[in-house]
Amino acid sequence: MPDQSLVLAVAAAQLILLFSIPIEMFLVSRSWIRGEYDVRDTLANVGVSIGSIFFWGTLSWILLGVVAVVYKHRLLSIPFTWWTFLLAFVLEDLRYYWWHRIGHRSRWFWASHVVHHSSQHFNLSTNLRQSWTSEFSGLILMGVPLAYIGFSPALVGVAFSLNLLYQFWIHTEAIKRMPAWFEWLLNTPSHHRVHHGSNPRYLDANYAGVFMIWDRMFGSFVAEQDEEPARYGLVKNLGTFNPIRIALHEYAGIFRDQLRPGLSVAQRIGYFFGPPGWSRDGLHSTTAGLRAAEAARGTRSLPKAATGQCSDCRESGLRDASATP
Amino acid sequence: MEIVIAIAANIVVGLILLALFAWYRSPGNARLSGPDEALSIYRQHFPDASGTVTVAADGLAALISLRPAPGVGLLQLHGKRWSSRELTPEDLRTIAVEGDVINISLLDFGWPRCSVRIADPDSRADWVSRLNALAARSERSKVASHA
Numbered sequence A: 001m002p003d004q005s006l007v008l009a010v011a012a013a014q015l016i017l018l019f020s021i022p023i024e025m026f027l028v029s030r031s032w033i034r035g036e037y038d039v040r041d042t043l044a045n046v047g048v049s050i051g052s053i054f055f056w057g058t059l060s061w062i063l064l065g066v067v068a069v070v071y072k073h074r075l076l077s078i079p080f081t082w083w084t085f086l087l088a089f090v091l092e093d094l095r096y097y098w099w100h101r102i103g104h105r106s107r108w109f110w111a112s113h114v115v116h117h118s119s120q121h122f123n124l125s126t127n128l129r130q131s132w133t134s135e136f137s138g139l140i141l142m143g144v145p146l147a148y149i150g151f152s153p154a155l156v157g158v159a160f161s162l163n164l165l166y167q168f169w170i171h172t173e174a175i176k177r178m179p180a181w182f183e184w185l186l187n188t189p190s191h192h193r194v195h196h197g198s199n200p201r202y203l204d205a206n207y208a209g210v211f212m213i214w215d216r217m218f219g220s221f222v223a224e225q226d227e228e229p230a231r232y233g234l235v236k237n238l239g240t241f242n243p244i245r246i247a248l249h250e251y252a253g254i255f256r257d258q259l260r261p262g263l264s265v266a267q268r269i270g271y272f273f274g275p276p277g278w279s280r281d282g283l284h285s286t287t288a289g290l291r292a293a294e295a296a297r298g299t300r301s302l303p304k305a306a307t308g309q310c311s312d313c314r315e316s317g318l319r320d321a322s323a324t325p
Numbered sequence B: 001m002e003i004v005i006a007i008a009a010n011i012v013v014g015l016i017l018l019a020l021f022a023w024y025r026s027p028g029n030a031r032l033s034g035p036d037e038a039l040s041i042y043r044q045h046f047p048d049a050s051g052t053v054t055v056a057a058d059g060l061a062a063l064i065s066l067r068p069a070p071g072v073g074l075l076q077l078h079g080k081r082w083s084s085r086e087l088t089p090e091d092l093r094t095i096a097v098e099g100d101v102i103n104i105s106l107l108d109f110g111w112p113r114c115s116v117r118i119a120d121p122d123s124r125a126d127w128v129s130r131l132n133a134l135a136a137r138s139e140r141s142k143v144a145s146h147a
Helices: A004-029 A039-072 A082-105 A107-117 A124-128 A139-149 A153-168 A180-185 A189-195 A213-218 A243-258 A265-273 A287-297 B002-024 B035-045 B121-136
Strands: B050-055 B061-067 B071-078 B081-087 B092-098 B101-106 B113-117
Touching (some): A004 A124, A004 B002, A039 A139, A039 A153, A039 A243, A039 B002, A082 A107, A082 A139, A107 A243, A107 A265, A139 A153, A243 A265, B035 B050, B035 B061, B035 B071, B071 B121, B092 B121, B101 B121
Antiparallel strands (some): B050 B061, B071 B081, B092 B101, B101 B113
8 A cells, every 4th residue: 555645745746736826827927937827717727626626526436436346356466666656657647548548539538528628728727627527427447457457546546646746737838848858758848738739730649648658659649830839729619717618518519419300320429429520411520620621721731640650750849839819 | 624625725726816817917808900810810710711701899709701601600709819610500599689789699508608799780780680591590599589
């Protein structure tokens, strides 16, 4: 079992990071660092965060219960040592990669994760905009394999928390680039700006939590380009700061689409589990459709990574990530 | 107990942020300078869009009569950013006019309503008519015009 002090240290770190948000906002307001805050957007983030904590706190027993049951039937009994912890951390990050990737590629799971991408701003407070429905989506079952292998739920929990803690600092425009070796190995603000971009070339890219190697291995890595700053938010951006609408809007969209008259079973499944933006009329706004349209337009070339062929994606400096009108 | 602490911490951070916002003030909202800028912003999300643009009198929104395929584009300031939609008949719930403002209620949980202030009465009436015509193409949408 992990030492209780480690669990407390993680919890304390979470609180410290939370209070770094007003610090970044202060520095941005003085133009000492790069970034932008919008009062309504940030307060919406706080509102969404409160709901997320409430639902996670009251419903996480579902996940914990499932993991505990599976752990009882584990294959191995893995002790808590520094190397098993490192192994758990790496495997947990791999789990996060696939959880995240599925969360972007299928609308039912996207309906939960879209909340985090719904802000048109990108700053530390964006961390707070988290799903209210992660316990319902079914993706929590991805927490099961590590417990089945034999990593204790507490060990996995600490690895999961540290993974999320790492991702806090990458939600910022203040940091342009880290050293090259760091950018190659680990997730950084530059990589994560791409992940939050709604530009066709940046959609569905850079799913990594901590180690960028997963994206490089599985063909989803896209480097930030100087000539194309990330346009944060969604393909169809929201017109509300209401936390309830932010948290549930995609579910409402699914429900609305299911009510369309004359749908076949395949079309209903398409609206439910198809890629976000899928449409029966063929006028898709899916990532593939948007990239194809952009390629046909011929205004700019798409990165090789967009087709999973990235072997020489160019790293480049950030020119202007702000899309302020 | 942990949940209460976490929620309390969020509220405290929210209050600190609110105080900082109040102290330093956010820069004023953007305004559309004209049809060209409106179309340019709209094209960030709909790159092939072209049409005739009516910019709201307050510069906070624009309606676009799309061509060559008939349709209506909507652009509205959302905080410091712009949100846009290519409206379909199924998007429209009600269209109402109050003074020189067209209030559009949308069947979109993530964008329930928007207002477009059009000072010119002829242009306003034209847009109400156009939006009603669009809504009439939907079987489900029952548009109530209070123009």
